[in-house]
Amino acid sequence: MSIAPIAASPSNLVTATSESAYAIEVEHIHVRISGKPILADVSFQVKSGEFLGILGPNGAGKTTLFRVLLQLLKPQSGTVRLPVTLDKGETAIGYVPQFRQIDPELPMLAVDFVSLGLPHTIRPWLNRADKGAIAEALELTGATGLSRTSIGQLSGGERQRIFLAQALVRNPKLLLLDEPTSNLDPGAQEEMAAVIDRVCKERKISVMLISHDVNLINRYADRILYLTPQQYAIGTVDEVMQTSVLQRLYGNAVEVVRMDDKLFVTTGNKTNVHICDH
Numbered sequence: 001m002s003i004a005p006i007a008a009s010p011s012n013l014v015t016a017t018s019e020s021a022y023a024i025e026v027e028h029i030h031v032r033i034s035g036k037p038i039l040a041d042v043s044f045q046v047k048s049g050e051f052l053g054i055l056g057p058n059g060a061g062k063t064t065l066f067r068v069l070l071q072l073l074k075p076q077s078g079t080v081r082l083p084v085t086l087d088k089g090e091t092a093i094g095y096v097p098q099f100r101q102i103d104p105e106l107p108m109l110a111v112d113f114v115s116l117g118l119p120h121t122i123r124p125w126l127n128r129a130d131k132g133a134i135a136e137a138l139e140l141t142g143a144t145g146l147s148r149t150s151i152g153q154l155s156g157g158e159r160q161r162i163f164l165a166q167a168l169v170r171n172p173k174l175l176l177l178d179e180p181t182s183n184l185d186p187g188a189q190e191e192m193a194a195v196i197d198r199v200c201k202e203r204k205i206s207v208m209l210i211s212h213d214v215n216l217i218n219r220y221a222d223r224i225l226y227l228t229p230q231q232y233a234i235g236t237v238d239e240v241m242q243t244s245v246l247q248r249l250y251g252n253a254v255e256v257v258r259m260d261d262k263l264f265v266t267t268g269n270k271t272n273v274h275i276c277d278h
């Protein structure tokens, strides 16, 4: 496990052609937004086929980190390396963003929504390879039966499968999923997490999943990255979810409690425990 190291290196995004044990390597990322430090010297690697859970309080910089990895935001310094080999039409990263409003009346079939993940959707037809990729992504997410339904008519859980299929359609090596289980009932959350876990294992796709549900992460993630403003820890759940570690990240007013095999992060004293939303 490591906790927020020091030092910095020049800003850069590097892609490599040789195979690597890693899907992504992040080194010494620093981000300030409007003068406010958000990420301070963040470094980690995600192995090929690894499931990395990302936890942390609101405003810690989790989505900001994804924006850096997606090159939507240039860090003040640091390097993001994607050491993966891509075939034609493939992409290194598939992304499911945190917020996506869909008009219930949108006249678009789920299968067409998935096709928007392809690179040349501007052309008015899909070739055989495109259709194969769409069918495969739908099958992988268990959503084949939803393909002819309008996207706006799907339930939250069904829609998340379609979003995931769209992110998978270009055969990414790394999936970035920003709270894909929020707004789902517990049963749908579990189903979605199980689908993601299966995709990760069957296809050896690395997953970085942001969630506020520590127990969901505990069930599926190989390791966790716990972010708080300007600090972080990375390691296995057992290594990171310890009172001593979270106290270093948050300050003193926090405790990790284990009850019936479940983890809770609490603040306040024991007579007035407040269970945080992560």
Ligand SMILES: Nc1ncnc2c1ncn2[C@@H]1O[C@H](COP(=O)(O)OP(=O)(O)OP(=O)(O)O)[C@@H](O)[C@H]1O
Binding pocket: 033, 034, 038, 056, 057, 058, 059, 060, 061, 062, 063, 064, 065
């Ligand atoms: N475009 C922006 N302009 C100003 N501040 C921003 C901008 N984007 C992010 N921030 C700030 O950066 C900090 C981190 O935001 P971010 O969305 O990354 O947090 P988060 O950990 O994903 O939070 P949440 O769990 O609530 O989704 C917040 O304080 C936020 O207000």
